[in-house]
Amino acid sequence: MGRVVHKYGGSSVADADCIKRVAQRIVATKKAGNDVVVVISAMGDTTDELMDLAKQVSPLPPPRELDMLLTSGERISAALLAMAIANLGYEARSFTGSQAGVITTSRHGNARIIDITPGRIEEALGEGHVAIVAGFQGVAQDTKDITTMGRGASDTTAVALAAALEADYCEIYTDVDGIFTADPRIVPAAKQIPKISYEEMLEMAACGAKVLHLRCVEYARRYNVPVHVRSSFSQKEGTWVVDAKELTDMEQAIISGVVQDRNEAKITVVGVPDKPGEAARIFETVAGAETNIDMIVQNVSAVATNRTDISFTLPRVDGARAMSALARLKDEVGYESLLYDDQIGKISVVGVGMRSHPGVSAKFFSALAEVGVNIEMISTSEIRISVVVDENLVDVAVTAAHTAFDLDDEHTQAVVYGGTGR
Amino acid sequence: MGRVVHKYGGSSVADADCIKRVAQRIVATKKAGNDVVVVISAMGDTTDELMDLAKQVSPLPPPRELDMLLTSGERISAALLAMAIANLGYEARSFTGSQAGVITTSRHGNARIIDITPGRIEEALGEGHVAIVAGFQGVAQDTKDITTMGRGASDTTAVALAAALEADYCEIYTDVDGIFTADPRIVPAAKQIPKISYEEMLEMAACGAKVLHLRCVEYARRYNVPVHVRSSFSQKEGTWVVDAKELTDMEQAIISGVVQDRNEAKITVVGVPDKPGEAARIFETVAGAETNIDMIVQNVSAVATNRTDISFTLPRVDGARAMSALARLKDEVGYESLLYDDQIGKISVVGVGMRSHPGVSAKFFSALAEVGVNIEMISTSEIRISVVVDENLVDVAVTAAHTAFDLDDEHTQAVVYGGTGR
Numbered sequence: 146m147g148r149v150v151h152k153y154g155g156s157s158v159a160d161a162d163c164i165k166r167v168a169q170r171i172v173a174t175k176k177a178g179n180d181v182v183v184v185i186s187a188m189g190d191t192t193d194e195l196m197d198l199a200k201q202v203s204p205l206p207p208p209r210e211l212d213m214l215l216t217s218g219e220r221i222s223a224a225l226l227a228m229a230i231a232n233l234g235y236e237a238r239s240f241t242g243s244q245a246g247v248i249t250t251s252r253h254g255n256a257r258i259i260d261i262t263p264g265r266i267e268e269a270l271g272e273g274h275v276a277i278v279a280g281f282q283g284v285a286q287d288t289k290d291i292t293t294m295g296r297g298a299s300d301t302t303a304v305a306l307a308a309a310l311e312a313d314y315c316e317i318y319t320d321v322d323g324i325f326t327a328d329p330r331i332v333p334a335a336k337q338i339p340k341i342s343y344e345e346m347l348e349m350a351a352c353g354a355k356v357l358h359l360r361c362v363e364y365a366r367r368y369n370v371p372v373h374v375r376s377s378f379s380q381k382e383g384t385w386v387v388d389a390k391e392l393t394d395m396e397q398a399i400i401s402g403v404v405q406d407r408n409e410a411k412i413t414v415v416g417v418p419d420k421p422g423e424a425a426r427i428f429e430t431v432a433g434a435e436t437n438i439d440m441i442v443q444n445v446s447a448v449a450t451n452r453t454d455i456s457f458t459l460p461r462v463d464g465a466r467a468m469s470a471l472a473r474l475k476d477e478v479g480y481e482s483l484l485y486d487d488q489i490g491k492i493s494v495v496g497v498g499m500r501s502h503p504g505v506s507a508k509f510f511s512a513l514a515e516v517g518v519n520i521e522m523i524s525t526s527e528i529r530i531s532v533v534v535d536e537n538l539v540d541v542a543v544t545a546a547h548t549a550f551d552l553d554d555e556h557t558q559a560v561v562y563g564g565t566g567r
Numbered sequence: 568m569g570r571v572v573h574k575y576g577g578s579s580v581a582d583a584d585c586i587k588r589v590a591q592r593i594v595a596t597k598k599a600g601n602d603v604v605v606v607i608s609a610m611g612d613t614t615d616e617l618m619d620l621a622k623q624v625s626p627l628p629p630p631r632e633l634d635m636l637l638t639s640g641e642r643i644s645a646a647l648l649a650m651a652i653a654n655l656g657y658e659a660r661s662f663t664g665s666q667a668g669v670i671t672t673s674r675h676g677n678a679r680i681i682d683i684t685p686g687r688i689e690e691a692l693g694e695g696h697v698a699i700v701a702g703f704q705g706v707a708q709d710t711k712d713i714t715t716m717g718r719g720a721s722d723t724t725a726v727a728l729a730a731a732l733e734a735d736y737c738e739i740y741t742d743v744d745g746i747f748t749a750d751p752r753i754v755p756a757a758k759q760i761p762k763i764s765y766e767e768m769l770e771m772a773a774c775g776a777k778v779l780h781l782r783c784v785e786y787a788r789r790y791n792v793p794v795h796v797r798s799s800f801s802q803k804e805g806t807w808v809v810d811a812k813e814l815t816d817m818e819q820a821i822i823s824g825v826v827q828d829r830n831e832a833k834i835t836v837v838g839v840p841d842k843p844g845e846a847a848r849i850f851e852t853v854a855g856a857e858t859n860i861d862m863i864v865q866n867v868s869a870v871a872t873n874r875t876d877i878s879f880t881l882p883r884v885d886g887a888r889a890m891s892a893l894a895r896l897k898d899e900v901g902y903e904s905l906l907y908d909d910q911i912g913k914i915s916v917v918g919v920g921m922r923s924h925p926g927v928s929a930k931f932f933s934a935l936a937e938v939g940v941n942i943e944m945i946s947t948s949e950i951r952i953s954v955v956v957d958e959n960l961v962d963v964a965v966t967a968a969h970t971a972f973d974l975d976d977e978h979t980q981a982v983v984y985g986g987t988g989r
């Protein structure tokens with residue numbers, strides 16, 4: 146008998162009819178002979194509505210109480226889904242994150258999973274029930290308070306549960322068909338990726354891809370849980386995220402996809418004295434302001450001045466805070482000035498194949514040059530190349546890279562270009 | 568330092584503004600130097616709305632899941648109230664019934680309190696916090712599932728918590744000013760009762776008074792918790808429900824109040840053979856149909872026929888079921904016919920004083936006769952006399968009894984009758 150975990154997001158359970166359709170899909174999976182565990186988000190905009198209510202009684206709700214409030218949303222959808230499944234003749238039980246054994250840190254609003262002890266889930270499965278787990282929540286190990294777990298939490302919980310229950314795989318149901326070689330809204334010729342490795346998905350998530358959260362993919366990779374990302378509105382196969390070993394040579398493209406990130410800003414510390422410790426001082430300060438630094442570029446110092454410029458990128462929302470922290474450092478470090486630019490975009494090409502294929506950087510940079518996109522910063526990993534460009538040129542750059550690496554769908558291409566493919 | 572328990576019903580916390588007003592009242596109580604524990608219902612019509620949602624996904628929701636769903640309502644209002652209190656500068660923590668240590672039977676939808684172990688509440692009070700407990704719910708002792716506790720549950724929980732925490736008293740905030748000598752909508756001259764004994768309140772609740780639930784009053788009496796029933800929309804003193812010993816002679820009226828119940832029906836089994844065991848058979852059958860019998864009247868058998876009529880009253884909602892069960896008994900018992908009458912009302916006068924004052928029945932029955940009300944059945948306890956009359960004459964009967972026992976408010980009377988009082 147197989148064992149699978151399904152996860153359904155808010156748009157998949159937006160109203161009673163959606164819930165009934167999801168129930169039918171779950172029952173079909175159970176009928177096929179599987180143990181089924183479901184992680185479910187709150188219906189539609191419930192979480193936002195509860196936040197609104199909170200703001201009406203208090204401009205600064207205490208974090209513990211906010212978690213008590215918001216977790217009601219998932220509880221409601223989990224109970225309703227269990228009812229809908231029972232109505233189709235199958236037994237189902239809903240569980241809060243706490244009842245399901247999701248143990249977390251005590252950081253309200255952004256708790257991390259410490260452990261999952263799914264005793265009651267195993268019991269329910271043993272009795273032949275479908276187990277429905279309220280997503281987004283757990284219980285704090287030390288205080289025993291209910292916690293919520295921040296962005297991507299339900300996906301992460303689903304994968305973590307799949308690992309703890311030794312499920313065969315985890316299906317993440319969402320409102321897109323799967324992972325694409327580029328954002329289809331920018332590149333109509335983007336293709337759905339049938340299979341992708343954990344490492345590539347990690348890079349794509351880290352570099353701007355929104356479908357699966359970074360933490361979720363990390364968990365999947367650590368515990369080797371195959372993840373199937375697919376649409377809850379159709380029966381189509383989605384994208385499988387798996388161990389790289391599962392990919393055949395045929396499937397292992399040089400470049401799997403192109404992603405963009407419009408949420409970064411660039412800070413340049415101009416004219417930093419080339420003395421040991423100066424760069425460290427700068428980054429200590431920014432870290433102290435609780436910001437995550439992404440790309441860093443430091444050029445060799447100019448011989449004449451013995452000064453250098455250091456540029457780095459960070460989330461746009463942290464920009465103001467980092468600038469204030471650095472401004473206070475001016476006398477101590479002795480730099481000349483600070484520049485702030487939030488009109489940037491980051492484009493990344495990701496692919497395990499680039500390890501064994503030289504020339505990927507060259508092809509990437511040429512493609513950008515050919516469409517007049519200037520590269521401001523470059524950063525690489527073993528399987529990813531990222532560049533920072535002018536924000537207004539992001540779409541052009543993504544499209545150019547996609548075509549350059551032969552990712553365009555031939556049919557779409559033919560329609561767009563009037564030819565029979567490349 | 569005093570210790571009090573407040574309970575607020577759904578209409579008292581109907582929206583964000585109501586919640587903020589309730590928060591102010593609680594903070595005022597805390598400022599006065601008290602430990603404060605609050606039991607709170609779901610906001611406004613939330614419970615009904617959640618029931619609607621449930622019916623949309625399933626015509627017959629499994630009881631366990633219905634409890635998981637409905638308890639979200641109280642969770643939401645408890646968290647919001649805690650936020651509102653924090654916004655006024657006082658610390659508050661919300662707790663589910665389970666977290667508050669409300670241990671119940673496992674009968675979903677109608678669980679009973681087995682015990683209350685309020686360890687976390689004591690801890691919160693010890694830290695100077697206001698403790699907010701989600702009403703209507705507990706945790707089943709054996710299954711550890713969340714349960715809801717049926718009608719009057721939040722009032723009962725509040726009183727039970729007050730008992731377990733050895734609170735000085737329990738205040739039940741509602742949308743009326745207190746307990747009245749009669750329903751003010753029927754008798755404009757009804758007066759608010761300042762103090763009433765547990766026993767009288769029990770009788771009034773059992774005989775149709777809606778403000779406090781029977782179970783709640785039973786709990787208060789068993790554990791000697793003074794209960795203050797008052798309006799959440801004003802600062803006026805309400806009605807204190809206390810041990811009879813607390814009432815002075817002055818306060819101990821002969822009759823405390825008149826109540827009516829329009830929810831009963833009368834069944835008459837006509838011509839029952841006067842043999843031992845026949846009455847038992849009839850009542851066994853009705854009990855087997857899970858109905859609660861209220862009043863029973865059996866006349867002596869007619870000498871000529873050696874048969875008797877047995878009449879009893881029961882909740883109108885159980886009428887059809889009881890009639891079916893009795894119909895199946897016809898041959899076995901050999902009665903002549905069954906009569907069903909749901910056009911009845913039950914009027915009760917309640918007062919500890921009647922123990923020591925003869926003539927109360929006579930005064931009651933005369934008052935009814937004077938206004939042309941025929942009495943169909945009579946039933947009494949030490950401190951209560953109930954009669955069954957035609958449903959259309961209930962208001963007339965209540966008014967007549969109220970006046971006959973000198974309960975009319977003199978000012979109102981003067982306005983109505985143009986005199987200076989009796």
